[in-house]
Amino acid sequence: MTATLIKKTPKTAPAAPATPPAPGTLPAHADVVIVGYGPAGAALANLLGRYGVDTLVVDKAEDILPMPRAIALDNEALRILQMAGLAEDAFEKIAIPQVRLHSPYAGEFGRVNTAGCLDGHPKLITFYQPEMEQALRSAVKQHSTVRTAVGVEMTDFMDLGHEIRLQLRPADGPAQTISCRYLVAADGSASPVRARLGVEFGGETYPQDWLIVDAKHVRSPISDVEFLCDPERPVPHMIAPGGRERWEFMMKPGETREQVLQPAFLRELLKPWANPDELEIERTAVYRFHARVADSFRKGNVFLVGDAAHITPPFVGQGMCAGLRDVANLGWKLAWVLHGRADARILDSYDRERRPHAKAMIDLARGMGLLIKPVSPVAGALSSHLVKNLRRLPPLRALIDDLKIKPRNRFKEGLFQPRNRDDRLDRGNHLPQVWLRNAAGQGAWSDDALGERLTLVGFGVDPLQALSPQEQAAWTAAGGAFVQISHRGQLGQPRPELAVWEDLTGELVPDRAPVGWLAVVRPDRVILHDGPATDAGRLVRETLSLLGLKG
């Protein structure tokens, strides 16, 4: 199996380098201020822009961080980037077909099948983080309600309940006080906002340092991700776009930063993989990994997202993915509250929905860490042989090889109608994404067809047919839209208030969603409610009630 390169189309000129705002040009107020313009902050800025929210993003750095950090993303993260408005070719990716685990004791003992797509996106890709962040920043420019200010540090804030006052200090100007309704801390793992709130960041910091090396190497011998699980010196190694390769070397006791960053030392480390003369070392960094989760992702009107809320060892490539899940979950809720389409109490569901999953992913990474860097040679021999043998049993093989071990992003509790015996769709889970076609013959991914609204979807049925004009009006006032998705060849008649599509894949209707059934789908694609088309009025009333509105 070989990796597939998904190219970026060079259709837009690279964005001009950002410049700090001139003194005094910061707005006096924004409904939402995002502190931190890393990937989590930039993705949220795009989402809030799409929902039309008055937003200011500030970052103390003047440009994108050049450090070697995230390299892999999963299909869920790519789906969120799609929701944030990034085109499929906005940044280059390599689709990774498999992840292989080797040990000195058992040879290849694990192989995870990551080939193919889920919900319209490759299950695993590698990418170049600065290019992806640049694509997010370029996309922000389309949104007239979003302002950005780089080279501006947030130095203090006070949550007064009805508003938050913030101190912002531009690099070369006087500090300014501005106000906002909600503050989002996307300010990274050291999060000054989290520290100021006094929110605990419990967990562990690993005792070892890791040397990360990104190099350009045109003749890469691998086409996937490999983990060399040697307790002496474990090494994850992978390819990335632009002829790049990444190595992550665990440093041995006694090795120092200065020593491992010496060119001669690096050449020795890389020798087993490549002729060092054929490698152009692009970036190096030494990191210590952490597994920590904030005690709460919300305090008052302040929300933590991304590394400010959780930080994971990168063994399953999920740190940024988790941050993207945070902003997809929070963005529309802030928008609905600020637009008066929901009560502020819905914001409590952000922590309830996101924190358990973020923690579960970190637990998976910690477990994977025990395989990748066993505590001793005996533990390494035992664990690699155990996994190798367990994979001989089909149910356990699926757990490892088909990623069934990965925690599902399905909520136990939160902003959805409680599950019961009559529901046919998985409330609190995400609606699968499929390829659709409308009456004009235009194709679209179902998420794009649903757009930025709360949607009442009728599967093979007109979702409006059993609604009174008052219920329709209440739904529209709550930011609701109506969409009909039928199975192939059974397109209904579109009307101004109803978009009509056919499911070309047959994977949604009738396989997952029975004909004659309705679903209420949140803007983050989570199924909030479902029921028969005859009960449309009840679904609308119960949804409005969950949003804290009267039906």
Ligand SMILES: Cc1cc2nc3c(=O)[nH]c(=O)nc-3n(C[C@H](O)[C@H](O)[C@H](O)COP(=O)(O)OP(=O)(O)OC[C@H]3O[C@@H](n4cnc5c(N)ncnc54)[C@H](O)[C@@H]3O)c2cc1C
């Ligand atoms: C070696 C390594 C490998 C990784 N691999 C993966 C991977 O394969 N897949 C994956 O999903 N994740 C991975 N990650 C994790 C991923 O890189 C991070 O989760 C992600 O970059 C964090 O994004 P963020 O936006 O939350 O924070 P950051 O990118 O850290 O952004 C925070 C921003 O806040 C700004 N800021 C801080 N304080 C202030 C202030 N007071 N005022 C104004 N601005 C402020 C900073 O300047 C910074 O720009 C990896 C990380 C490492 C270290």
